[in-house]
Amino acid sequence: MGVLKVLTAVIAVLPKLLQAVAFVVAVVEVASEVDGAKGAEKKAKAIALLKELFPPALLPDFLAERYDAVAGLLIDAVVALFNRLGFFQKSGQAS
Numbered sequence: 166m167g168v169l170k171v172l173t174a175v176i177a178v179l180p181k182l183l184q185a186v187a188f189v190v191a192v193v194e195v196a197s198e199v200d201g202a203k204g205a206e207k208k209a210k211a212i213a214l215l216k217e218l219f220p221p222a223l224l225p226d227f228l229a230e231r232y233d234a235v236a237g238l239l240i241d242a243v244v245a246l247f248n249r250l251g252f253f254q255k256s257g258q259a260s
Contacts, residue, residue, distance in 0.1 A: 174225040185219040186211075186239045187247075194253055212236045 193211045196202070202210060215236050221229040228235050247253055 171225065171227070175228070178224055178228075182219055182224070183239065183243070185215060186236070186243050189215045189218065190240060190243045190247065191252075194247075208237060208240055211240050215240075 189211045193202070193207050193214065196210070197207050212233055216232070221232040224232065224235075
């Protein structure tokens with residue numbers, strides 16, 4: 166697969182994948198307030214839920230083969246952004 170085709174495939178899928186990641190991160194964060202999940206456990210739950218909502222088959226092959234790693238990087242990036250924006254309330258903080 167040529168570089169242009171690879172880039173075109175990534176650009177085509179990236180907006181939908183990022184939307185799914187942001188949604189999953191928010192859902193897992195809210196759920197963690199009930200189940201007490203932390204860090205790596207939340208990330209594992211997010212990846213599992215993302216696989217249901219956005220299966221690896223929807224990605225270009227070279228990304229699908231590395232689904233967990235790609236999902237993990239995107240989840241980390243979205244969590245960092247949400248934290249920076251103050252989207253998540255840290256436990257013990259009043260609303």
